[in-house]
Structure formats: structure tokens, C-alpha cells
Amino acid sequence: MSDEVLTVLAEWTVAEATEEIRRNAEDTQDLYVVFVIDSSKHLQGFVTIRRLLLSPAEATIGDIMRTDVRYVTTDVDQEEVARTMERYDLVSLAVVDDEQRLVGHVAIDDAMDVIREEAEEDYQRLSGITGDEEPTDSVFRITRGRLPWLFLGMIGAVFAGSVIGVYEENIRRASVLAAFIPVVMAMAGNAGIQSSAIIVQGLASGEVWSANMFRRLGKELLVAIVNGLALAMMMLVVVLLLFGWLATVWSSVVTPAPEPTRLAVTAGLSLFAVIVLAAGIGVATPLMLDRIGVDPALATGPFITTSNDIIGLIVFFMLATTLYLPFV
Amino acid sequence: MSDEVLTVLAEWTVAEATEEIRRNAEDTQDLYVVFVIDSSKHLQGFVTIRRLLLSPAEATIGDIMRTDVRYVTTDVDQEEVARTMERYDLVSLAVVDDEQRLVGHVAIDDAMDVIREEAEEDYQRLSGITGDEEPTDSVFRITRGRLPWLFLGMIGAVFAGSVIGVYEENIRRASVLAAFIPVVMAMAGNAGIQSSAIIVQGLASGEVWSANMFRRLGKELLVAIVNGLALAMMMLVVVLLLFGWLATVWSSVVTPAPEPTRLAVTAGLSLFAVIVLAAGIGVATPLMLDRIGVDPALATGPFITTSNDIIGLIVFFMLATTLYLPFV
Numbered sequence: 184m185s186d187e188v189l190t191v192l193a194e195w196t197v198a199e200a201t202e203e204i205r206r207n208a209e210d211t212q213d214l215y216v217v218f219v220i221d222s223s224k225h226l227q228g229f230v231t232i233r234r235l236l237l238s239p240a241e242a243t244i245g246d247i248m249r250t251d252v253r254y255v256t257t258d259v260d261q262e263e264v265a266r267t268m269e270r271y272d273l274v275s276l277a278v279v280d281d282e283q284r285l286v287g288h289v290a291i292d293d294a295m296d297v298i299r300e301e302a303e304e305d306y307q308r309l310s311g312i313t314g315d316e317e318p319t320d321s322v323f324r325i326t327r328g329r330l331p332w333l334f335l336g337m338i339g340a341v342f343a344g345s346v347i348g349v350y351e352e353n354i355r356r357a358s359v360l361a362a363f364i365p366v367v368m369a370m371a372g373n374a375g376i377q378s379s380a381i382i383v384q385g386l387a388s389g390e391v392w393s394a395n396m397f398r399r400l401g402k403e404l405l406v407a408i409v410n411g412l413a414l415a416m417m418m419l420v421v422v423l424l425l426f427g428w429l430a431t432v433w434s435s436v437v438t439p440a441p442e443p444t445r446l447a448v449t450a451g452l453s454l455f456a457v458i459v460l461a462a463g464i465g466v467a468t469p470l471m472l473d474r475i476g477v478d479p480a481l482a483t484g485p486f487i488t489t490s491n492d493i494i495g496l497i498v499f500f501m502l503a504t505t506l507y508l509p510f511v
Numbered sequence: 512m513s514d515e516v517l518t519v520l521a522e523w524t525v526a527e528a529t530e531e532i533r534r535n536a537e538d539t540q541d542l543y544v545v546f547v548i549d550s551s552k553h554l555q556g557f558v559t560i561r562r563l564l565l566s567p568a569e570a571t572i573g574d575i576m577r578t579d580v581r582y583v584t585t586d587v588d589q590e591e592v593a594r595t596m597e598r599y600d601l602v603s604l605a606v607v608d609d610e611q612r613l614v615g616h617v618a619i620d621d622a623m624d625v626i627r628e629e630a631e632e633d634y635q636r637l638s639g640i641t642g643d644e645e646p647t648d649s650v651f652r653i654t655r656g657r658l659p660w661l662f663l664g665m666i667g668a669v670f671a672g673s674v675i676g677v678y679e680e681n682i683r684r685a686s687v688l689a690a691f692i693p694v695v696m697a698m699a700g701n702a703g704i705q706s707s708a709i710i711v712q713g714l715a716s717g718e719v720w721s722a723n724m725f726r727r728l729g730k731e732l733l734v735a736i737v738n739g740l741a742l743a744m745m746m747l748v749v750v751l752l753l754f755g756w757l758a759t760v761w762s763s764v765v766t767p768a769p770e771p772t773r774l775a776v777t778a779g780l781s782l783f784a785v786i787v788l789a790a791g792i793g794v795a796t797p798l799m800l801d802r803i804g805v806d807p808a809l810a811t812g813p814f815i816t817t818s819n820d821i822i823g824l825i826v827f828f829m830l831a832t833t834l835y836l837p838f839v
Contacts, residue, residue: 201544201565203563204561204564204565205565208565211561213600213602214561215543215560215561215602230554232543232560232561232564233532233539233542233543233560234562236529236532236560236564237529237532237533237536268623269623269624269627270622272541272620274541274543274602274619291619291620291623292597292600292619294623295597295622295623295626296597296663297620297792298623298626298627298630299597299626299630299716301631302626302627302630302631302634303630303712303716305634306630306633306634306637306708306712307708307709307712309634309637309638310637310704310705310707310708310709310811311701311704311705312705312708312709316709318703318709318713318727322730322733322734322737325730325734326734326737326738329705329734329738329739330737330738330742331696332701332705333701333702333705333738333742333786334742334745336697336698336701336742337694337697337742337745337746338781339697339699340693340694340696340697340698341694341749343693343694343697344692344693345690346692346693347679347689347690347692347693348687348690348766350678351686351687351690352686352691354682354686354689355683355686358679358680358682358683358686359676359679361675361679361682361689361692362672362673362675362676362679363672364672364675364689364692364693364837365668365671365672365675365692365696365820365824366665366668366669366671366672368668368693368696368697369664369665369667369668369671369817370661370664370665370668370822371698371814372816373639373660373661373664373813374661374702376638376639376812377638377639377640377657377660378637378659379638380634380635380637380640381635381638381640381644381646384631384634385646388627388631399646402650402653405650406650406653406654406657409650409658410654410657410658410661414658414659414661414662414665415663417662417665418665421669422747424618438676438679454665458661483638484704485701487621488697488700489697492693492697
């Protein structure tokens with residue numbers, strides 16, 4: 184916000200207002216709108232410079248001003264300010280205190296910088312970078328912004344590793360199960376990020392309100408069910424081809440697995456369950472963070488991926504233990 | 512771009528220019544700048560409405576106009592247009608054809624929309640969403656934008672699974688190795704995304720040029736070495752504690768691994784190698800895509816993660832085969 188804001192009074196004529204602008208010539212290089220206030224500084228309206236130019240010199244500001252003036256209070260955060268200016272195509276937005284007195288204004292170019300910066304920040308958070316990294320930052324500063332997420336990611340991955348550790352005996356008995364770990368992790372991560380990204384973006388642009396929460400959740404789950412079914416079918420076919428057909432004709436390349444059909448069903452069912460669960464977590468986490476007042480952008484990227492990895496692996500090994508292991 | 516652009520001639524007076532604006536009153540609601548052209552429509556300069564207001568009615572446009580007018584040609588892409596307006600704080604940018612004739616202008620609010628849209632698109636690509644998804648899109652349209660990436664991710668994960676399949680015999684002999692798969696995958700993915708995100712963002716804002724390629728690569732590798740060393744040391748300690756100390760005092764919880772020190776060194780070394788390699792791939796991929804004219808934003812997210820997963824697993828199993836397996 185800039186507190187150098189040019190104001191005029193409603194009872195002034197166009198000629199007087201123009202004279203005021205001329206007197207402040209050096210401060211008003213990029214002036215497109217002047218705000219109209221009363222004697223106690225309360226915001227009354229605004230006049231565009233174009234309107235001043237086209238109005239007769241003797242007209243009063245009160246006659247030509249527009250009273251549908253948009254404003255924000257000083258406690259509104261900068262992202263909300265930028266969003267308001269974007270939505271109503273404003274070049275200058277009035278800022279008032281809690282008694283409606285004009286204290287400054289925000290110019291469009293500042294709002295544009297805010298939009299760019301907020302977008303960059305969200306992008307970096309999604310990539311697991313805290314703070315705001317610039318290409319010119321020192322190695323120390325860059326490391327400080329990245330190591331915390333890598334560290335948290337490692338802690339999460341150690342937990343995911345522990346899940347596998349719990350099922351170590353199963354892997355020893357059916358080592359083919361280990362080959363499915365990357366598939367489960369990749370799909371859980373990707374499906375979760377897709378869902379959470381849309382929610383985070385919707386929250387940032389003000390398009391998703393908490394009231395819509397259950398509708399959004401429903402739509403994401405429907406998308407996840409369609410995607411999950413499609414990928415589960417493909418996975419089923421891939422496993423049948425690899426461990427059924429290919430393993431019988433070319434056993435030097437693929438170690439044959441016993442019960443390939445059971446393995447394929449287990450893999451397909453796990454994939455479906457993991458994708459739907461991941462989408463649910465991807466939607467619910469940012470929505471809930473937003474409700475309790477935490478920036479939902481923090482939840483995307485490494486955080487969602489890590490929790491989905493762990494949950495995905497638990498689901499996979501539980502299904503494998505029930506559907507596959509007892510039969511091999 | 513809007514081709515409804517109000518123009519004036521340099522020989523007109525301020526009064527004549529004002530009359531022209533008045534005649535086009537309904538088209539000029541949001542007018543802040545008028546462009547000055549000659550009789551064959553070549554762009555000569557611009558005058559702000561403020562300048563018109565403050566100048567005497569009999570002054571000529573040629574006297575008060577500014578000739579340092581910024582413009583773009585019709586073939587410049589919208590992101591570059593928005594970036595130019597942002598950099599020079601313009602509210603209106605002239606668009607000329609290849610003979611310097613004014614054909615239109617871009618208003619600041621359109622540029623702001625472009626910045627928001629491009630940022631949203633990059634964010635969605637990083638999340639593995641192709642196209643431009645809106646919350647109001649149908650389930651079919653959303654699925655079409657997401658399934659391709661999930662599918663490619665699954666193909667990649669099947670390859671990663673094949674890497675594990677190749678080392679299946681090793682896993683049967685030392686099933687503890689499977690527990691490290693999530694750590695390797697998570698770290699390879701995270702470190703790669705962090706590096707590539709910064710490069711993609713730098714390329715988008717014009718801060719990274721190909722000429723800087725080797726300097727950027729060097730800086731990222733330095734950051735990766737610092738992060739890699741820190742995390743490798745932590746991993747080493749974690750493995751020693753878990754499989755050395757904890758396994759001896761509480762073997763009902765942790766299955767003791769033979770040669771815990773060798774296992775810890777293997778894990779630490781793998782983590783370091785994987786993080787440095789992932790950072791290198793994360794930097795090199797978007798820079799090379801940019802050089803050959805492909806949008807580098809396509810390379811981030813699922814693509815970088817998947818390739819790093821595969822390379823990370825290969826590195827881990829190669830090191831484990833050399834440093835750990837022969838001794839257990």
C-alpha cells in the first residue's frame with residue numbers, strides 16, 4: 184500500500200481538482216484515479232482522470248464522481264487485495280481504516296507483483312521449498328529453504344520403510360511384491376498431488392469455499408474412481424502379461440510368480456484403492472487446513488506425497504497379505 | 512490484445528484530442544493512455560490522460576507526448592507481453608505489426624489475467640495435470656487432463672518395479688534392502704523437483720538464460736552436495752541406531768540385520784549419490800528442453816520424479832550389491 188494518495192473534496196470544481204493534481208505533479212506520474220473524501224477523510228467516491236478531462240471545468244466533483252467505490256481495510260492481506268483488483272479490473276484500490284477514513288491506496292502494478300510472488304511461492308511450496316528462493320540467493324540460504332522439507336521427507340520415508348519392514352517376512356516369502364512398491368508409491372503420490380493442487384488453487388483464487396467442501400470431495404472421488412478403474416485394469420493386464428504369459432515363454436528374463444492371476448487381481452485392486460484413498464486425502468487435507476486457518480499450500484507437494492506413500496503401502500501389503508500370500 | 516485502440520495525431524491540439532476521446536466516450540471507459548500515430552498509422556509515442564488533463568488546451572500532442580513508447584509485435588507470446596508490462600509498470604502496451612503500424616494494445620487487466628493463468632498452468636503441470644483444469648469442468652474433462660500423466664507415471668513405475676525385479680534375488684537374500692526403497696524414491700523425487708522447480712521458474716520469469724546454464728548447474732550441485740551430506744549423515748545414524756543398537760536390545764520389534772555398519776554406510780552413500788544425481792537431472796532437463804524449444808514446465812513434476820525414481824533405485828541396488836550383499 185502507498186499512503187501517498189491524491190484526494191479531492193466533493194464540493195471542489197473540476198478546475199480546482201485539476202489544479203490540485205498539477206500542484207502534486209511529481210507525485211502523480213502514474214495517476215489514473217483520484218479518491219473523493221469529506222472533511223473528516225471519510226471515503227466518498229472516486230473520479231477517473233478521464234472523467235476529469237472530459238467534464239466541464241466548472242462542474243463539481245460531487246456531480247461527476249462515482250460512489251460505487253471499492254475499498255479494503257488495512258487488515259486485509261495482500262493476496263486478497265490483488266484478487267479484488269483483478270476481479271473488478273481496478274487500477275487503484277482504496278484502503279480505509281476501521282472508521283472508513285482513507286489511509287492510502289494500492290496501485291495495479293503492486294497488485295501484479297503480489298500475484299506473481301504469491302504464485303511463485305505456491306509453486307515453490309509444491310516443490311518442497313520453504314521461504315522464497317531467488318536465483319541470486321547464496322548456497323547457504325537456498326539450503327536453508329530446502330533442507331527442512333528434504334529432512335521431513337526423509338523422516339516420512341523412514342516411516343514408509345518401516346511399513347515395509349513390518350512386512351519383511353512377506354517379502355522374503357514373495358519377493359515379487361517388492362516390485363510393486365514403486366507403482367504403489369508413484370500412484371499414491373501422483374493422484375494425491377493432482378487432487379490437492381486443484382483444491383489449493385481453488386482456495387487461493389477464492390473459487391472453493393468450505394461450504395462446497397463435500398461437493399468438491401465428491402467430484403474428486405468420482406474422478407479418482409474413473410482414473411483408478413482405468414489404471415487398475417491396465418495394471419491387471421500388465422501383471423498377467425508379465426508374470427503369466429511372458430514368464431512361461433521367457434522365464435530367463437522374468438522370474439515366474441506362482442498364482443499370476445491372484446497377483447494381478449491384488450495389484451489392480453491395490454492400485455484402485457490407493458488412488459481413491461490418495462485423492463480423498465489430497466482433497467481433505469488442504470480443505471481442513473484452510474478451515475483451521477493454515478495456508479493450504481503448505482499441505483501440497485512433499486507432505487501429501489509422504490502421507491499417501493505410507494497409507495498406500497499399508498493398503499497394498501494388507502491386501503497382498505489377505506489375497507495373495509496365503510495361496511503361494 | 513484489443514484492437515479497439517484510441518489514437519491521436521501528433522499535430523492535433525490537446526483540445527482536439529480531448530474531443531476525440533469524448534466522441535468515443537463509450538469505448539474508453541478504462542482509458543488511461545492514448546497512442547500517437549502518424550498518417551500512415553506508424554506508432555510515434557503516447558500521452559497519458561493525466562498529461563492531457565494538465566496541459567493547456569492549445570498545446571499540440573507532439574509537444575507533450577512521450578516518445579519512449581514500449582511496444583510488442585503481434586507474434587510475441589502473451590506471457591512475454593505480460594512480463595514486459597510488469598517490468599515497466601505499464602497500464603497499456605502498444606502492439607504493432609512488422610512495419611511498426613499500431614494494430615492494437617494490451618490493457619493491464621488482461622496482462623494480470625495472463626500472469627494468473629500462466630502461473631496456474633505451471634502449477635497444474637507440476638502436479639501432473641495437462642491442459643487447464645477449472646473447478647467447474649466436467650468429470651470427463653478433468654479425467655482427460657489427469658489420466659495421461661497418471662498413466663505415464665504408472666509406466667515409469669513399472670520400469671522402476673522392473674529394476675527391483677532385476678535385483679529380486681538380492682532382496683530375497685537381504686529383505687532389509689526393501690525397506691530402503693521408499694527412502695531412495697522419496698529423496699530422488701524431492702531433490703529433483705526442488706532443483707527443476709527453480710530452473711522452470713527462472714526460465715519463466717526470464718531470469719535464467721541458457722548462457723547461465725553451467726553456473727546454475729554448478730550452484731544446484733553445490734546445494735545438492737550440502738543437502739546430500741547432511742541427510743546421508745542422518746541416515747547413517749538412523750540405520751546404525753535402528754539395526755545396530757535397537758535390534759540388539761529389542762529384537763522383537765526390529766529384525767536384526769547382519770553387518771549394520773556396512774548397511775548404514777551403504778544407505779548413507781546411496782542417499783548422497785541419489786540426491787546429487789537427482790539435482791543434476793532436475794536442472795539439466797528443463798534447461799535442455801528450453802534450448803530445443805519445448806516448454807520446460809512439462810518436465811517438472813511426474814516426469815522428473817519418475818526418471819529420478821528409476822535412476823535412484825539403480826544406484827541404490829548397485830551400491831548395495833557391491834558394498835553390502837557380498838558380506839552378509
